[in-house]
Amino acid sequence: MPVLVLSSENKELENEIAQKIAQNLEYTTLNREFFNEIADKYSLDSKKLMDAMTITPSILKRMPSKQWYYYLSCVETEVLDRLLEDNCVCWGLAAHLYVAVVSHVLKVRLIGGHDSISGSDKRNMTPDKIKKIIAEQERSRENWSMTAYNKKEAHPGLYDMVINLDQVQTDEVVKTLSTTMGYPRLKAMTYSINNLTDRALAAKVKNVLLKSLTDIQVEAQNGTVVVTTTSMKREKSKKIDTIKSLAGQIDGIGYLEVHWHKDMITEAAMSYR
Amino acid sequence: MSNPLEILLLDDEAIVGKRLKPAIEKINCNVEVFQDPLLAVERIKEKEFDIVVTDIYMDDMDGMQVLDIVLEKSSRTKVIMITGYAMISLARDAMEKGAFDFIAKPFKPDDLRVVIAKAAKALGSPIDLNTMIQKQGR
Numbered sequence: 001m002p003v004l005v006l007s008s009e010n011k012e013l014e015n016e017i018a019q020k021i022a023q024n025l026e027y028t029t030l031n032r033e034f035f036n037e038i039a040d041k042y043s044l045d046s047k048k049l050m051d052a053m054t055i056t057p058s059i060l061k062r063m064p065s066k067q068w069y070y071y072l073s074c075v076e077t078e079v080l081d082r083l084l085e086d087n088c089v090c091w092g093l094a095a096h097l098y099v100a101v102v103s104h105v106l107k108v109r110l111i112g113g114h115d116s117i118s119g120s121d122k123r124n125m126t127p128d129k130i131k132k133i134i135a136e137q138e139r140s141r142e143n144w145s146m147t148a149y150n151k152k153e154a155h156p157g158l159y160d161m162v163i164n165l166d167q168v169q170t171d172e173v174v175k176t177l178s179t180t181m182g183y184p185r186l187k188a189m190t191y192s193i194n195n196l197t198d199r200a201l202a203a204k205v206k207n208v209l210l211k212s213l214t215d216i217q218v219e220a221q222n223g224t225v226v227v228t229t230t231s232m233k234r235e236k237s238k239k240i241d242t243i244k245s246l247a248g249q250i251d252g253i254g255y256l257e258v259h260w261h262k263d264m265i266t267e268a269a270m271s272y273r
Numbered sequence: 274m275s276n277p278l279e280i281l282l283l284d285d286e287a288i289v290g291k292r293l294k295p296a297i298e299k300i301n302c303n304v305e306v307f308q309d310p311l312l313a314v315e316r317i318k319e320k321e322f323d324i325v326v327t328d329i330y331m332d333d334m335d336g337m338q339v340l341d342i343v344l345e346k347s348s349r350t351k352v353i354m355i356t357g358y359a360m361i362s363l364a365r366d367a368m369e370k371g372a373f374d375f376i377a378k379p380f381k382p383d384d385l386r387v388v389i390a391k392a393a394k395a396l397g398s399p400i401d402l403n404t405m406i407q408k409q410g411r
Contacts (some may be wrong), residue, residue, distance in 0.1 A: 103364040185365035189375040190388055191365060222379070 002186040003083050004177065006091040008110035009138065014091055017110065020174045022089040025181055025271045030090040034216055035075075040076045050073070053094060054140075054219065056147045070210045072148055077207040080200040084193075096158060097149040098203070102196045104188040106160050106180060110173070111167030120121060124135055194222065197252075201225065205247045213242065215263070224256030232270065275398050278302045279320070280389070283339065284328040284355070293326075296382030297389060300405045314342055321347045324373075324392050326385070329356040329363065329396035336369040337370060344371050351392035355380070 004021060008014035015031070022029045032050070039046035048063070052071035072094075079093050083105070096107050114134055115178035125133075138154065148155050154184055156162050161180070163173055180186070202220040205227065209216045217228040227247065231239045240258045280302045282290055290306035297304050302324075307313035310331050317325065317339075325343045329336035340352050351373035356363070359377035367375050373395070374388045386402055393400040 101361055103361045103368075121324070183369070184371070185369040187368045189364060189368060189372075191359055191377045194377070239395045 001087050001104065001188045002101075002181050003087070003099075003105045004181055005095045005105055005107045006110060007094075007096040007108070007159070008091070008113070008115040009134070009141075009154075010110065011092070013113045013170060014110055017170060017173050018089050018091045019175070020170075021177050021181070022172065024178045025087065025089075027087040027089050028081065028085075029267045030088055030093065030095075032092040034078070034082075034093065038078045039072055041078065044071065044074065054144065056144055066210075069214075070207075073203065073207040077203040080196070080203050082212070084200055085197055094145070094148070097145055097151050097153065099196070099199065102199070103192040104186050105192075105196070106177075106186055107158065108177060109154070109156065109159040109162045110153075111162060111164050112167070112235045113208055118149070126267075145175060179200075198222070201250070201252050204250050208246050208250060209243060213239070213245070216243075223252060224257070225253050225255070226257045226259060228259045228261070230261045232263050232266055236260055275301075278323040278389070278393055278396070278398060278400075280304045280324045280326065281307065281313060281317065281322045282326045283307045283310060283331075283332040283336075284326075286328075288289045289328070289344055289355075293382055293385060296386060300389065300400050300402060302389065308328070310336075310339055314339060317343055317346055322350055323396055323398075324389060326353045326355060326389075329354055329367075330358055337367065340367065340370050340372055349396065351395060352387055353385075353392065354386065355385075 004027070006018050018029065018031065021027070035049050036046050038044070039049050049071050052063060052068050055061050055063060057065040057068040061104065075093060076098050079090065079095050080099070082088070083090065083095070083099065087216055098104050099107070142152050145151055151158060165173070165250065198220040201223070202218040202225065205220070205225055206216055206218040209218070209227065214230070215230045219226045224248065227243050229239060229243065240260060243258050244256060247253065278301070280297060282293060282297070282304055282315065285308050286288055287308055290308065294304045294306050307316065311333055314334065315398070326337070327336040327339045327350040336354055336356070340354065343350050343352050348396065354367045354372045354375045355378055364375045373392050376388060390400045390402050
């Protein structure tokens with residue numbers, strides 16, 4: 001059950017390519033249409049959920065940091081859960097940033113293709129203006145991906161393949177990727193399924209914790225879940241107990257460990273008072 | 274009950290064979306254990322196994338070479354790769370070369386039994402894991 005994850009600077013072309021590949025291979029699709037389902041499941045405002053995928057936390061934009069991380073976590077949890085199910089083409093949900101080390105997932109970055117990006121608007125713009133807009137969009141995406149996942153979205157090292165849409169025709173991209181998905185090296189295996197299952201489990205635990213807590217990192221391996229957190233020393237026991245109690249509700253955890261670190265900055269600030 | 278599956282288990286750490294052999298024998302399989310890849314290869318040349326379970330990093334010969342030799346001898350044999358140094362590129366290379374499955378260590382004997390059952394099904398000799406384990410006692 002291989003999975004194709006696409007990421008692109010050109011949303012229109014990305015959508016067209018993804019849909020065609022899914023049709024060719026008879027795969028399911030997972031894209032931004034999924035937001036409504038996620039919003040319903042977690043009782044979130046779907047417009048705000050969509051905003052969280054493009055803006056960084058800011059009081060001015062009415063998106064506090066705690067809420068922003070929780071929204072992203074809801075998307076990550078649901079996407080990873082869905083990717084466990086079947087052959088799938090996934091795009092527009094930032095999966096390239098949180099699906100890592102899974103050998104049956106082919107991650108492809110589509111670059112260029114700006115000719116069709118602006119459509120009719122482009123006719124009224126000078127090439128310099130277009131360049132400026134594209135550079136601004138790229139800066140904004142990099143800022144988002146660094147804040148959300150500490151990864152530069154455009155870094156080629158994140159991907160198995162990078163395709164330049166200025167140099168390769170759309171139909172050729174569809175053909176190439178459809179063929180590549182059939183390669184034996186992308187076949188799902190116990191190792192890759194376990195990796196994805198661990199990722200999905202870690203995301204579920206993190207999601208439950210982020211609903212009420214902050215400063216939470218979660219890793220899972222073979223069902224063993226390690227939660228790393230920081231707080232002031234006087235809150236240590238309470239925070240660890242809360243983590244154990246909330247995470248305990250999640251099915252699939254074999255063993256749960258909480259690693260606590262002292263929040264030196266807050267401790268120092270408090271000692272000055 | 275159908276004929277037992279013939280399995281060769283190769284791992285240079287003695288504890289792996291010692292621990293896994295009885296676990297696999299519980300599901301109607303005959304298991305031959307080897308620590309030395311060169312001796313294992315000699316045996317593979319003599320006998321067609323249904324399933325070969327091999328470690329990857331070993332002295333003298335690695336599991337990828339063993340995989341080549343097994344498939345050259347018999348394309349129907351299912352090769353299951355096990356390693357403590359799992360990496361995405363290694364896993365993909367093994368699948369490209371024709372491995373049936375790839376498991377990262379550490380794993381439980383049950384995990385390997387599940388993969389063997391999958392291989393048995395692909396060979397046309399399905400194993401009912403639950404019934405067999407209950408019969409033999411865990």
